[in-house]
Each structure stands twice: as C-alpha cells, then as structure tokens.
Amino acid sequence: MTTRIWLMEGLSSQRDIIQGITAFSKSHQVDVEVFASHRHQRNEILSQADFALLEPADEQQRLNFILTTVNKYAIQAIHTGRNALWFETHRAAIEACGVRLATGATRPDLLELADDKVAFAQLMEKHGLPVVPSIRVNSAAELRQLIAASPFSEPLCIKPVTGIYGMGFWRFDDSVSPMATFTHPENRKVNAGLYLNALEESDSFEPLVLMPYLPGPEYSVDILAERGTVLAAVARRKEGALQYLENSGEAFELAKACAQVMGADGLVNVQTRNDSSGKPVLLEINMRPSGGIGYTRFSGVNLPGLFALRQLGLMEPQAIIDEASRVFSPATVRSVTDVINYSTALPNFIQ
Ligand SMILES: Nc1ncnc2c1ncn2[C@@H]1O[C@H](COP(=O)(O)OP(=O)(O)OP(=O)(O)O)[C@@H](O)[C@H]1O
Ligand SMILES: [Mg+2]
Incomplete structure (x- = not known):
C-alpha cells in the first residue's frame, strides 16, 4: 500500500529531510511518496520530493489549501518546519480530515515559551534542569547598570x-578595540561601551538576555520525540570546524x-x-x-526516515528505539560549502 507524507515549508534542511525519508523508505522497502511544499520557489528543496506544490503566500488561504491537498492526494501525515504556531492553533481543523500533523509541539503555549529564551530558562529551572543563567534586559539603561555591577x-x-541563526x-x-567588531565580526566580540552607545542611540529596543559566557x-542534539517521549536522538558535539556524533553522555x-x-x-x-566547571547547561x-x-x-541513524515511518504508522515506538541504538556508530563530520545544479523547471510540480 502506498503511504504519503507531506513536508511543508521548513528551513533549508527540509531538503535533507526529504532525502532522508526517501533513502530510508527505499532501504526499508516501504512504499512512501513524499510531497513537499514551500511558499517560495525553492526548487533545490521541492525537486527532491516525488510531488511538489507552492504554498499560498496569504495565511488566510493556508487552511483551505491544506484540506484540499490532503483530500485530493490522500495524504496521511503532514510535517511543518515553519509557521508552527499557526499549525498548532489550527490542529483540530487540519486533523479533522484524517491527517496526522507534526509541528514539533503539542501545545501552542509551549511553542511560544520555547521562543522566549528567558521564559524557557525559567521553566527549565522549575523542572530542576541546568540552564544558562539568563537575565531579561528591558532597556539600555538597565543593561548599563547590569554591566557596571555584573x-x-x-x-x-x-x-x-x-x-x-x-x-x-x-x-x-x-x-578588543572598538574597530575589531567591524573588522572581525565573526569573533562576535564587542566593547561594552560601544554596544551601549549604539543601543542608546537606537530608536527601537528589542528585549535582550544577558548571560555569563560559557566556554563550551x-x-x-537532534531528537525524534512523540508527545514528550524521546524515541531517538543524535548529539553533535561542536569543536572548532568539526562535529562529533554521539549518543550518550551528560549533554545528550x-x-x-x-x-x-x-x-x-x-x-x-x-x-x-558546558559551563566553566565543565557541566552542560541548556x-x-x-x-x-x-x-x-x-x-x-x-x-x-536516519532521524527523518524514522520520523516518517512512525508518522505513517509503519513503525512502532519500540522498533524505533531499538533501531536507533542498534545502528548508531560514532562519526566525525565537517560542513563544507557546496553547490548544486539548480533546475529552474520542476517536473514533479502538480498544481
Ligand atoms: N551564554 C552563552 N555562552 C556562550 N555562547 C553562547 C551563549 N549563548 C549563545 N551562545 C552562542 O551563540 C549561538 C546562538 O545562540 P542561540 O542558539 O541561543 O541563538 P539562536 O539565534 O536561536 O541560534 P540558532 O537558532 O541558530 O541556533 C549558540 O549556538 C552559541 O554558540
Ligand atoms: Mg541556537
């Protein structure tokens, strides 16, 4: 039986997710068709799916677009990598047509909380999880005081x-000299006085979080979870240009x-x-x-593949837990700048 999963607009990794799902369903010999959509003409992403669609630019048209597409192509699962709050607030209406929706969350309030780094830190503290000490800063004057008496x-x-990002x-x-910020922005270092002056001269103020700098x-950690239960995870320890893939340890x-x-x-x-004592904090x-x-x-471990098969009801939670621990082997990776052939035509476009 053919099953169908739809990856709606996400970050650039939407492309890797589609490729992961395709490779996994092939190696596990299950018949999965992948649909992909984006609000923009992102052919490097859309071309990787079996079928491609463009999402409406207007949020008002999104629900109708989803319901029509799900019904027309008998899609069983939807994943969204962007606009999660919109999806979460329309979950009931979307799922009413029989599709399974994954937004990353199960509750809008927790999605909003995850976006506020100070609220997030407070919740983690409440649950006894170590987190970077975070002070909300509401004005330039407040920051000036905090820096003077840290x-x-x-x-x-x-x-x-x-x-x-x-x-x-x-x-x-x-x-660092005031000019160093302009000549070497990649160091992310700034003279506090210079920063405060710029902040005070700005017309607008965006709330900030002041923290101790953690040495690392x-x-x-990339995680596949189901309603708060972790089924599979892979940690990437970042040191310089290299990333070490792990599946154990305190940070994991x-x-x-x-x-x-x-x-x-x-x-x-x-x-x-890791903080100055070598302990990982969130x-x-x-x-x-x-x-x-x-x-x-x-x-x-193919997290997108495991995710898709779970969403499509083709794998049980225990099978995912078992497979993730059985197939894992440590690896070191390095990201490189790459270029791909960008096709201006989309032969798989179905609108
Ligand atoms: N307290 C800290 N000490 C040291 N480095 C930090 C601290 N806070 C943030 N960073 C560095 O800045 C980066 C960005 O921080 P953070 O992940 O909170 O922001 P972001 O804008 O959500 O980034 P992204 O979404 O790309 O992960 C982190 O990956 C980390 O390298
Ligand atoms: Mg981050």
Whole structure:
C-alpha cells in the first residue's frame, strides 16, 4: 500500500529531510511518496520530493489549501518546519480530515515559551534542569547598570530574547578595540561601551538576555520525540570546524530531558554548552528540525526516515528505539560549502 507524507515549508534542511525519508523508505522497502511544499520557489528543496506544490503566500488561504491537498492526494501525515504556531492553533481543523500533523509541539503555549529564551530558562529551572543563567534586559539603561555591577563572575554575553541563526549574539570584551567588531565580526566580540552607545542611540529596543559566557564545548542534539517521549536522538558535539556524533553522555541526557519537559512531538533540536566547571547547561530548544539534522545520518541513524515511518504508522515506538541504538556508530563530520545544479523547471510540480 502506498503511504504519503507531506513536508511543508521548513528551513533549508527540509531538503535533507526529504532525502532522508526517501533513502530510508527505499532501504526499508516501504512504499512512501513524499510531497513537499514551500511558499517560495525553492526548487533545490521541492525537486527532491516525488510531488511538489507552492504554498499560498496569504495565511488566510493556508487552511483551505491544506484540506484540499490532503483530500485530493490522500495524504496521511503532514510535517511543518515553519509557521508552527499557526499549525498548532489550527490542529483540530487540519486533523479533522484524517491527517496526522507534526509541528514539533503539542501545545501552542509551549511553542511560544520555547521562543522566549528567558521564559524557557525559567521553566527549565522549575523542572530542576541546568540552564544558562539568563537575565531579561528591558532597556539600555538597565543593561548599563547590569554591566557596571555584573551579577556574574564570568565574562558577559548578550542576545535577543527571541531570535534565530545566532543573530545579535555578542560577547562583551573591553580588551578588543572598538574597530575589531567591524573588522572581525565573526569573533562576535564587542566593547561594552560601544554596544551601549549604539543601543542608546537606537530608536527601537528589542528585549535582550544577558548571560555569563560559557566556554563550551557546545552540543546540538537532534531528537525524534512523540508527545514528550524521546524515541531517538543524535548529539553533535561542536569543536572548532568539526562535529562529533554521539549518543550518550551528560549533554545528550540533558537534551532529552528538556525535550520531554517541553512535550516535543516530531523532530526538534536542543542546544547545550558546558559551563566553566565543565557541566552542560541548556541554551535553548528549537521545536523544529535543526539546519544540521542531515549531518546526523553519518551516524547511521536516519532521524527523518524514522520520523516518517512512525508518522505513517509503519513503525512502532519500540522498533524505533531499538533501531536507533542498534545502528548508531560514532562519526566525525565537517560542513563544507557546496553547490548544486539548480533546475529552474520542476517536473514533479502538480498544481
Ligand atoms: N551564554 C552563552 N555562552 C556562550 N555562547 C553562547 C551563549 N549563548 C549563545 N551562545 C552562542 O551563540 C549561538 C546562538 O545562540 P542561540 O542558539 O541561543 O541563538 P539562536 O539565534 O536561536 O541560534 P540558532 O537558532 O541558530 O541556533 C549558540 O549556538 C552559541 O554558540
Ligand atoms: Mg541556537
């Protein structure tokens, strides 16, 4: 029997997820057709699926588009990597047509909480999970005071309360010259006085979180969960340009505990960093697949494939747990800049 899964707009890793599912269903000899859609003409992603669609730009048309597509093609499972809050608030209407929906979460309030790094830290503390000490900063004046009388003994760093791609993350370091921030932005170091001046001169203010700078290493843990139960996970320990794939250890266990508390459902990503005493603490959870989820396949564990077969009812939870621990083998990976042939035509386009 043919089963059908639909990957709706996600991050660039939507491409790796589609490839993972396709490879896995082939090796497990199950008949899975993959549908993919995006709001934009992302042919490098859409071309990887069996069937491609463009999503409506207008959110008002999304529900109708989903229901029509699910009915027309008899799709059994939908995954979304973006717009999760919209999907979560329309879950009942979407699932009423008999499709299984994965947004990464099961509750809108926990999705919103995951996006607020300070609220997230407070919830983790409440559950006794170690997390980076996080102070919400509501004005430039507040930041000036906090920097003058730091509550932490370590060097300080800052980032927006909500954010993605590490944008706005800076380490305060008064030993760097003011110009160093412009000549070497990749070091993410800024003179605190310079930062404060810029902040005070800005017309707008976005809430910030002030933290001690954690020396690392950093872990990014990709997790497959079902209503808060972790079925499979692969940790990437990041050291310099290399990433080490692991499936045990303190950071790995902490990430799994975090996903459980957050009621994760689908593919999610938890990041930790070791503090100055060498203990991992939580940095954040993203209730969606990470950009690097595709890298984890080098461990032998195909998280997107396991996810798809589970969503389609082709694999039981215990079988996933068993397979993930049986096939895992440690690996070291390095990301490289690559280029692919971009086809301007989409032969699999079905609209
Ligand atoms: N307290 C900290 N100490 C040291 N490094 C930190 C700290 N907070 C954040 N970082 C660094 O900044 C990066 C971005 O932080 P964070 O993951 O919280 O933000 P983000 O914008 O959500 O990033 P992304 O979505 O790309 O993972 C982290 O991966 C980490 O390397
Ligand atoms: Mg992050």
